[in-house]
Amino acid sequence: xxxxxxxxRYLIKTRGQQVTLSCSPISGHRSVSWYQQTPxxxxxxxxxxxxxxxxxxxxxxxxxxxxxxxxxxxxxxVSTLExxxxxxxxxxxxxxxxxxxxxxxxxxxxxRLTVL
Amino acid sequence: ELKVEQNPLFLSMQEGKNYTxxxxxxxxxxxxxxxxxxxxKSLESLFVLLSNGAVKQEGxxxxxxxTKARLSTLHITAAVHDLSATYFCAVDRGTYKYIFGTGTRLxxxx
Numbered sequence: 001x002x003x004x005x006x007x008x009r010y011l012i013k014t015r016g017q018q019v020t021l022s023c024s025p026i027s028g029h030r031s032v033s034w035y036q037q038t039p040x041x042x043x044x045x046x047x048x049x050x051x052x053x054x055x056x057x058x059x060x061x062x063x064x065x066x067x068x069x070x071x072x073x074x075x076x077x078v079s080t081l082e083x084x085x086x087x088x089x090x091x092x093x094x095x096x097x098x099x100x101x102x103x104x105x106x107x108x109x110x111x112r113l114t115v116l
Numbered sequence: 117e118l119k120v121e122q123n124p125l126f127l128s129m130q131e132g133k134n135y136t137x138x139x140x141x142x143x144x145x146x147x148x149x150x151x152x153x154x155x156x157k158s159l160e161s162l163f164v165l166l167s168n169g170a171v172k173q174e175g176x177x178x179x180x181x182x183t184k185a186r187l188s189t190l191h192i193t194a195a196v197h198d199l200s201a202t203y204f205c206a207v208d209r210g211t212y213k214y215i216f217g218t219g220t221r222l223x224x225x226x
Contacts, residue, residue, distance in 0.1 A: 031212060033212065033213075033214070035216075042216060042217075042218050042219060043204065043206075043216035043219075044216075045213055045214060045215065045216075048212045048213060050212070055211075055212060056211055056212055056213040058213070090158060090159070092159075094212075103164075104149055104161045104164050105149075105161070105214065106161065107151075107158040107159040107160075108158060109157070109158045110158055
């Protein structure tokens with residue numbers, strides 16, 4: 001079974017630009033979560049989508065948005081990039097359907113975003 | 117607001133030694149997870165702990181959960197170099213919103 005894939009793996013942008021990151025979950029998984037990882041703040045939850053609906057949201061400004069498509073693939077968008085948005089962005093998938101207590105999230109390799 | 121704290125943040129240990137990483141969380145939680153992250157890589161799931169007194173073991177790693185104390189431990193037995201990585205605990209309250217700890221960067225010296 002293929003794992004979680006994320007594209008692109010690396011990205012360099014300048015302040016004020018916008019960026020779109022993509023995540024393809026494990027086949028059959030319908031829940032996709034996004035996280036931002038930085039040395040200073042650690043791993044922070046951005047949002048979670050299930051069946052094209054945002055179910056949970058972290059404490060990030062409205063510049064961070066996401067969506068999920070009918071095939072469970074997800075994208076996140078960051079508008080008006082700031083230097084502080086430089087980070088590793090990780091997505092994770094899990095079944096999210098009949099919730100089993102032992103379910104855990106499976107993480108993709110991440111997209112390394114650098115804002116200059 | 118749910119907060120998760122780990123200690124120590126950094127741990128340098130000799131091969132063959134034992135040590136414990138601690139994970140404290142501030143409010144009740146349904147589940148606790150441990151992950152490993154190698155430099156430049158993504159997170160790999162190690163353990164899922166569901167109930168008070170739960171203990172899971174895999175190789176040289178053993179995780180336990182005390183929900184009354186809101187504490188989980190990750191015990192390393194007879195460390196080897198391959199265990200060098202950053203270890204994270206995470207909790208969720210059944211809402212698919214994981215809150216991660218600060219991470220413990222482990223370096224095992226030969």
